[in-house]
Amino acid sequence: MSAFSANPRRILSLWLPRLPIDRIKRELAFKALSSEDPVKQQGGDEPSVVVAKENNAIKIYSLDDAAARFGLDIGQPLANARAICPHLRVFDADLTADAKILNDIADWCDRFTPLVALDPPHGLFLDITGCAHLFGGEAALLKLLCDLLTAQGFAVSAAIASTSICARTLTRHVHGIIVPDSEEARAVAPLPVSALGAEEAITTGLRRAGLKTIGDVASRARYEITARFGAAFTTRLEQALGQGDHPISPRKPPPDYIVEKRFAEPIATDTAISLTLSRLSQMLVASMAQQGKGARRLEACFFRTDGVMRGIVVDTGQAVTRAEVIDRLFRERLDALSDPLDPGFGFDLIRLCAGRTEIVVQQQHDLDAHVHDNDELAALIDRIAARIGSRRVVVHLPQNTHIPERAVLPVPAQQHLAAAAQAAWQPRTEAEPPLRPLxxxxxxxxxxxxxxxxxxxxxxxxxxxxxxxxxxxxxxxxxxxxxxxxxxxxxxxxxxxxxxxxxxxxxxxxxxxxxxxxxxxxxxxxxxxxxxxxxxx
Known part of the structure; x- marks a missing residue:
């Protein structure tokens, strides 16, 4: 559970070509469901476009299938589009909302792999190396992911290859392609040069030179391509052909340990959620105990059936090696949430991760009753921090200065409890009043x-x-x-x-x-x- 397979690298590229208009239509559909006014529920099939200002002209930024059937296209001026389709619905582009929905989709994709990277403005990369077999293979994983996103109202194109650029190139023109290892060059050869995603000037120059497909460009010597179009384009071409690799940057670092529970029927009750977290805590502790480690940061992820993911993070001052401690910390955290955990129609996946771990050194204590005081204090601090937040529980460390307001430094207690216990404070003279105010x-x-x-x-x-x-x-x-x-x-x-x-x-x-x-x-x-x-x- 803690290590990833050493299989050849496999990247799934996900492209949402109509993300802006799909986002808007989803919002309108939710409003229509909650509205009892039949007028607001009309016009759902009208052609719709999203427009943005470009070079002092308002042009189409995104459009739906109904608008595409009228012959409209991205980059077309809005005035021309209205002349073709007078009853066109027009919405303004909102790049911030588009970025947010893309991040939400990336959170939802964490159910398939913890290594998810953004491919802005409308794409994602999923590193599925060693985890496709959990979903019945790459073909089953690809179909499951696309079907779920389509059911949520998104147009989607996806492909799997050994390099991210190859998979990304395929998604722009072909959907559902799975390229075997070392077959990247053959897969992308018939695609047009525009699929590489290069600048418009480079694409135009290639077409004028008679190089219309990626295979035509690949047949030319690399030094010729570099001399005419630059080294950056040559590098991208080699990555699309599988001759080079372009590493992705996951949004979150992969956790050290992961345990999860999938449900055939979604759960929504607090009792079922608590029991699931307790079982996952036991599984996580058992996995860490095999390597003598304890958790310093824990995250519970709750995946709803409607695509919403909620994550709850708990930090600890000392490495946790007991399941009951993890269970108690999450109960404290869930009870103190200002925004309660909303199951909606239920959770179909609950995951527990140990994001930061450390080796646990077993120590033998003597019969002195005070040796456990620090452990009890650390446990108390963890419980309080889980309820009110780690930044609100602080300890003060002495500083080498005479300036009163700089004489102590407030730091999080969970991270500096040991330093605070060993801090050397100026001793107070017996029977003398304090020199500094309380x-x-x-x-x-x-x-x-x-x-x-x-x-x-x-x-x-x-x-x-x-x-x-x-x-x-x-x-x-x-x-x-x-x-x-x-x-x-x-x-x-x-x-x-x-x-x-x-x-x-x-x-x-x-x-x-x-x-x-x-x-x-x-x-x-x-x-x-x-x-x-x-x-x-």
Whole structure:
């Protein structure tokens, strides 16, 4: 379950030639199903096109079968199209929505292989090496994938070959071709040169030279093609002929371990989902135990029958080697979802992946009851992080600086728990009050000093519209800014611990030293600003 087969590389290229108009018609169909107005449900068979502005002209960007039957084509000006088909429905192109639906389809394709790459604007690459036999072979996999996408309302063309460029070239003109290994050149030879997807100038130049098919181009010497059309085109030609390879870039890194459960009848109840996750957890732990590994990142993927995929990720502070721990973490995560898991018409596939694993070192503990404290703390942090998010559970690491707001660094507790346990904090003197406040403000708040001791702390100040009379004060503690840092150029601070008549203790500072320069308006020395930086209690 953790390793992929060493079979020859096989790539399935998926092309959705009418993705923009298919997306729009799917949205209209969903709205019509939820609407009771019969007027909104009319006109579903009218010819429809998607238009975009190109070179200061509005041209057809995508069209459906009904518009194609009128002789319309991509790139045709909208004015000409309206003259041919006056009752044409026109929609504006939305590249962002098209990219989103392509990503959604890529998520859905994860049910066939974890290695799915985008081939924008309307294509996908699926690396099916070693996994086609799980679906009855390459032909059965190709048919199943295309049938499911067609049922969802997408026009689709697909092909399988040993190289991605060869498979992509075939999908542009032929559907359903499966090219045996080392037969790429024979498969693409009769296709027109436009199938290579080169620039329009290169395609036109090849046709003018009498090279109308890929086979014609392949029959010429490579140096001739390179000299006339460039090395990039020659490389693409060799990849289409199977003489070179173009690696794909999967959207997600392949997980270390995968276990999954497919259902003949979709499930939708919480009980069935929980039982399935529990069984998958046991299978995953058993697979990792064979190699002495534990999971640090887990992802549960839920595939709905309507093509929607939902993924839930759980991180752990220590390598997890027990199924009950995985089960408990996912229960916490599912219960805390702000957007609850919607099964729709049911899930037909649930997958559990270990995206990041590490070797588990078995340690023998003594009889001291405190040796398990760190393990229990890590388990508690994992449960809290699963419920509220890992970024909200932090530990503070001491930093080598005297600047108060930089003295500690908040980091995720799951990733730095061991470092926090070994951190060396400045010891506190017994029976002495703390030198730093319990609550430190993220940003110091300016206070208005009404009266103060000369060159000393304030005697009376106003903070948050409340006046405070100081009865006790300690200080100053002078802190100079770190002048060697680019962002460290600042004024020297004099900190004071002050207590007011109500017993409240504050940490205030003077921003800068007293400037002996006189204020031209009052004739008095210019006073520096005062700030509230924290509260002791």
């Amino acid at each position: 609550r430190l403000f993220e940003r110091p708040e300016e206070i208005q000093v009404i009266a103060q001791v000369p060159d000393g702390p304030p005697a009376r100040f106003v903070w948050r519209r409340a006046a405070h009379a100081v009865v006790r004060a300690e200080g100053p503690e002078r802190i100079a800014m770190e002048w060697w840092r680019p962002e460290g150029a600042g004024l020297t601070r004099d900190y004071f611990r002050v207590e007011d008549e109500a017993g409240l203790r504050f940490w205030v500072y003077r921003d800068g030293l007293y400037d002996r320069e006189l204020d031209p308006k009052t004739g008095r020395p210019v006073q520096p600003a005062w700030y509230m930086h924290g509260l002791f209690a």
